[in-house]
Amino acid sequence: MTHCDEIRRDPLRSKQFGEMVHTLRVYVSVEDLPEPRALLHIFGRMVINSFTVTDIELNPIGVGIYLGPSEIDHSCQPNVVTTFLGQVLQQRITADICSNNYSDAYVSYVDLLATTSERRKQLKEQYYFDCDCAVCLDDAMDALKSSTKCGNAFCTNPIIKNGGSDSDCICRL
Numbered sequence: 001m002t003h004c005d006e007i008r009r010d011p012l013r014s015k016q017f018g019e020m021v022h023t024l025r026v027y028v029s030v031e032d033l034p035e036p037r038a039l040l041h042i043f044g045r046m047v048i049n050s051f052t053v054t055d056i057e058l059n060p061i062g063v064g065i066y067l068g069p070s071e072i073d074h075s076c077q078p079n080v081v082t083t084f085l086g087q088v089l090q091q092r093i094t095a096d097i098c099s100n101n102y103s104d105a106y107v108s109y110v111d112l113l114a115t116t117s118e119r120r121k122q123l124k125e126q127y128y129f130d131c132d133c134a135v136c137l138d139d140a141m142d143a144l145k146s147s148t149k150c151g152n153a154f155c156t157n158p159i160i161k162n163g164g165s166d167s168d169c170i171c172r173l
Helices: 004-009 011-027 036-049 116-127 139-145
Strands: 050-054 060-065 080-085 088-093
Touching: 004 011, 004 036, 011 036, 036 050, 036 060, 050 080, 116 139
Parallel strands: none
Antiparallel strands: 050 060, 080 088
16 A cells, blocks of 8 residues: 555655655656656555664664565554564564464554554554554553552552552552
């Protein structure tokens, strides 16, 4: 998917595309360049299907395009995790997948520790889709992400952060 229409309507991506075309014209002769429409399709694939390459500490060190892995769709509850060993992309299955089909494998395109509104905003701005997965539709999930453990060693209930303290736990210490 190239998302050409979305890129045309996106001021930031349109600007980036224009800058890329300008740079290409500096280094590549006009007769060797694809037509503008084809360039836009290539650009769309690059910005939508690229991976941020990270080091062992997950610091970004570059961007790469990996054709096979770019076919895997997004989920806020992924069953595949992507890591890098240098430039080598590795994907590991983290939950059972019932088939050998890419359509049953999911990676997260965004930080799963982000709030639902932050994840949805990034997915819309960067990948041009609205996520309506079960995790995004679960309002209690954001509250649990910002909760803390009760001070009672025998209690397993979370303390939802609303300015509360351990005494707000249902076990009442």
